[in-house]
Amino acid sequence: xxxxxxxxxxxxxxxxxxxxxxxxxxxxxxxxxxxxxxxxxxxxxxxxxxxxxxxxxxxxxxxxxxxxxxxxxxxxxxxxxxxxxxxxxxxxxxxxxxxxxxxxxxxxxxxxxxxxxxxxxxxxxxxxxxxxxxxxxxxxxxxxxxxxxxxxxxxxxxxxxxxxxxxxxxxxxxxxxxxxxxxxxx
Numbered sequence: 001x002x003x004x005x006x007x008x009x010x011x012x013x014x015x016x017x018x019x020x021x022x023x024x025x026x027x028x029x030x031x032x033x034x035x036x037x038x039x040x041x042x043x044x045x046x047x048x049x050x051x052x053x054x055x056x057x058x059x060x061x062x063x064x065x066x067x068x069x070x071x072x073x074x075x076x077x078x079x080x081x082x083x084x085x086x087x088x089x090x091x092x093x094x095x096x097x098x099x100x101x102x103x104x105x106x107x108x109x110x111x112x113x114x115x116x117x118x119x120x121x122x123x124x125x126x127x128x129x130x131x132x133x134x135x136x137x138x139x140x141x142x143x144x145x146x147x148x149x150x151x152x153x154x155x156x157x158x159x160x161x162x163x164x165x166x167x168x169x170x171x172x173x174x175x176x177x178x179x180x181x182x183x184x185x186x
Contacts, residue, residue, distance in 0.1 A: 026070050031058035032145075035182035038076050042164070043172040049088065051081040058181045060148075067141065068113045069148070072120065074106045074179075095164045101128045116140060118148070127159045141185060149180045 039052045053076045061071040078098040083089055093099070108122035109132075118137040123130050137150030155173045156163055163170035 026061045026063045026068075029060050029062050029183045029185070031056065031060075031181040031183055033057075035180075037180055038074075038081075039178045040081065041176040041178070043174070044166050045169055046166055049083050049085070051083040051089070051092065053077070053080040053082070055080045056179075056181075060181075060183065062146075062183070062185070064186050069111050069118065069139065071111065072106070072108045072122070074181075075103050076105075077103050091164065095161060096127060097161075101126075106133075113139075118150070120150070124154065126154070127161050129159045131158060144184060144186070146183045146185045147180065148183075149178075151176060151178045153177065 033055060036056055036058060037052055037054045038056055039050055041050045042048065056074060056076045058072065058074045060069050060073075062069055078096050079093060079102065081089070081092065083092070104124070104126045106122055106124050108120055110121045112119040116138050118139060119134065120137055121132070121134045124133045125131075131154075133152060133154065135150055135152035137148055139146055139148045153174050153176050156171075156175060157173050163173060165171070
């Protein structure tokens, strides 16, 4: 019995020793805030508009050797989105209850890397409602930088909010989200 425990322990130590390779260890990278952004697109029968946040917090778990992204976390304050219209931006803060729910966050649960294409699954928390989402993204590595970009859409009502109105006509429920994140890599 003791020999079996010793043998099992020895096999575990050997397996861990062979599986541990500092050259392939993943590390955390933080997106360059001067080059990264999130943009949303809203649609209304009178006109369409977009708002951009250039102050996002984004971290990834990345393996330099395999060029694989293993995880991602993103957060942005609702107040940082700018549509170039102060009145519309103020109304957005009201509709999203930004004083009560100041940020939108995404945390991945899995990422499939296929060359430059990514399939990202995770949870988006917006207006204090967490929902699973899945989207496609791409990554390009050039000149010591990795750029990850993608798009996905969400429904406003899925996150417990009423549709914004303009001239008593509601916007479309679907919002398109576009993102670009840039990281320094080897």
